[in-house]
Amino acid sequence: MTFWALLILTALLIAAFLGYAMFRGRKNREPAAAYDLRVYREQLAGVDRDLARGVVSEADAERVRTEISRRILAADAQMQAQTDQDGPPLWANVVAISVVAAVLVGGGFWMYRQMGAAGLPDQPLELRKEMAEALRADRPSQAQVEADLPAAPQPQLDESYAALLEQLRETVSARPDDLQGHILLAQHEANAGNFRAAYAAQQRVIELSGDAAPADAYSHLAEMMILSANGYVSPEAEEALKQALQRDPRHGPANYYLGQMMVQVGRPDIGYRIWIDALRVAPPGAPWVEAIYAQLDDLAFRAGVFNPPNIPAPSGPSREDIDAAAALTPEERQEMIQGMVNQLSDRLATEGGPVEDWAQLIAALGVLGEGQRAIDIMKEAVDIFAGDTEALELLDAAAFQAGIAQ
Incomplete structure (x- = not known):
């Protein structure tokens, strides 16, 4: 309650200062004719000084005095004809101040209700970093997330393709050490939308490949895990991404998903830097580049970056x-x-x-x-x-x- 009282009081003080400025301007305002009168009087004094120095003759000085006097009389008559109050009437200023006060108080209240978090304690940068690290360390595993997700609908496959896929499963099951068979199974399970089966097959691909498994193998494994978890990057998927980046630090898809993971654990600043570095070395036409560009502006705002570097736009089809x-x-x-x-x-x-x-x-x-x-x-x-x-x-x-x- 103290916070809301302080918020309303601040808005009212701002409205009061604005109102004071408006009313003070009304009191200090003078008609244009008053300024003209001061100028004409200064001109008369100047004529007397010029005459005393011998710059003008007495006849010329008298003629100039007559013209200036005529202008003074005209300006004075104009001032007499004007009303005492120029500008908008008093009631208009009162209404304007009331509207400003209502907008400041009501608008501030509404905006904070939409965007603020009343009662939330201060969150210094170091505290937010600690919270992000704790969230990253304690986040659910791949199995926990998959167990909590609702059962995904079975993909509708063409009968001939479904039969071939079932035949491939049987063949691979009978030949558990067939690397090429597991590669094909992982690809086709992913094409069919069976992401859990796809990453299970991909894990077997990596086991059979041993140390020769390339960065792409680990990146595909992480991608299948992430798709199986509806976009969530689990600790297991993060480990696969790290393995991919150990083999190829410039691997685009792995950097894309690693940036996503950083955003999910509350570190959009790190995620933004990862994506910017990935864009700098991105090959032309890489599909993951489009995905980064589609989210980059929002991520820059969340990371507090208001002058993003000039990264060339992705090349590809219009x-x-x-x-x-x-x-x-x-x-x-x-x-x-x-x-x-x-x-x-x-x-x-x-x-x-x-x-x-x-x-x-x-x-x-x-x-x-x-x-x-x-x-x-x-x-x-x-x-x-x-x-x-x-x-x-x-x-x-x-x-x-x-x-x-x-």
């Missing part, structure tokens, strides 16, 4: 291109994607290109189901970039994403 693609039939959209992939393939075959383009082509062929073609492109790219460790690692990650990793 909104018109996306809308046009959405209007296509599935067959037309597949044909368009196939054409784009063929165009990239032809350009790389004739002109060559950076390793990022080769990796993009390999991953796209895997998505399109052209595994053999992706393998052929992979072999050609490995020959071109032989000896370049970083390039070969990027190609291996693309092969893993395409499902053709050996």
Whole structure:
């Protein structure tokens, strides 16, 4: 109650100061003719000084006095004709002050009810950091969150695809050490929306890969966990993200989800810095870049950043291109994607290109189901970039994403 009394008293004091300024202005206001009179009187005194110094003759001085006197009489008559009160009447000022007071008190009360937190104790920066660390350390596990979530509806799959997926499950179950089988199972379980089964298969992929598991393997594991938990980044998912970033500190998806996790535990400032650093090294057309840009302004506000750095806008299809693609039939959209992939393939075959383009082509062929073609492109790219460790690692990650990793 003390807080609300203080808030109302502050608003009333501000209104009182504004009202005092308005009424004081009314008392000090003078008509323009009064100013003219002062000027004319000063001019008369100036004529007398000029005459005493011999600057003007007596005849000229008399003529100037006559003209100034005429103006003085005119100004005096104008002042007499004016009313004693210029400007708005007194009642208008009273109404204005009342409205200002009502807006300050009522508006302040309403705004604080919407945005404030009455009764909340002070939260210094160090205390908020400690609270964030405590929240991060004590947040629920992956299993706890999944247990608390309502049962997700079963995805509706095409009968033929559902049969193939069931057959893949049986095959992988019979061959528990088949790395390629688990890779395919994780991909198809994710495509079907079975994220819990997807990350279970992905965990087996990492176990079978051992130390050779790339950053993408851990990033996919974390992503499946996060999707299974409706966007919540659990401690288990965080550990997978850390493993991905240990192998590739610039891994975009891992940095994206790590930034999300920091926001969830009350550290938007750290999340904002992670995302900004990720954007600085983002490859052209990376899908996670669009996701960051869609949330960056809100995150900057929450992080207290009011002069964000100038990060170039993401390159990629325009909104018109996306809308046009959405209007296509599935067959037309597949044909368009196939054409784009063929165009990239032809350009790389004739002109060559950076390793990022080769990796993009390999991953796209895997998505399109052209595994053999992706393998052929992979072999050609490995020959071109032989000896370049970083390039070969990027190609291996693309092969893993395409499902053709050996």
